[in-house]
Amino acid sequence: xxxxxxxxxxxxxxxxxxxxxxxxxxxxxxxxxxxxxxxxxxxxxxxxxxxxxxxxxxxxxxxxxxxxxxxxxxxxxxxxxxxxxxxxxxxxxxxxxxxxxxxxxxxxxxxxxxxxxxxxxxxx
Numbered sequence: 337x338x339x340x341x342x343x344x345x346x347x348x349x350x351x352x353x354x355x356x357x358x359x360x361x362x363x364x365x366x367x368x369x370x371x372x373x374x375x376x377x378x379x380x381x382x383x384x385x386x387x388x389x390x391x392x393x394x395x396x397x398x399x400x401x402x403x404x405x406x407x408x409x410x411x412x413x414x415x416x417x418x419x420x421x422x423x424x425x426x427x428x429x430x431x432x433x434x435x436x437x438x439x440x441x442x443x444x445x446x447x448x449x450x451x452x453x454x455x456x457x458x459x460x
Contacts, residue, residue: 343367343374344382351383351392352405357412357420359400409433409443 346367351358358366364379383403386392393404395412402420411423436443 341382343371343378344386346371346374347379347382348386348391348405351386351403355422357395357402357404359402363403 347363350363350366356362360380360383361376363383364374364376367379368374383392383394387394387403390407393407394401395404396402397412397414397420398418404422406422409429411425411428413421413423415421433443
């Protein structure tokens, strides 16, 4: 098991404390306020290490990786302003996984992005 450095702990703590699904740059800008000596390279490296260890998940949106402290499969609903809301409906996920398994697909993780227009409205 990898040792937890202060930088690693601060990065994980920040991502877990927000629901905005930050990019690596957003994580860096937040963590550097608490750890002024941290570099972008350290943040990027540790984010990817935390994903590999299963501590964080990631998904791509508009050619940028976003990080999430929720590691179990869930749906990201994104409105036209780019607000991302997590949907953790386990019945929905079970239905999706069952459907994929019937097609011979054994998923370990699924990210679904649904775009909701202004008329659909997002309720938090």
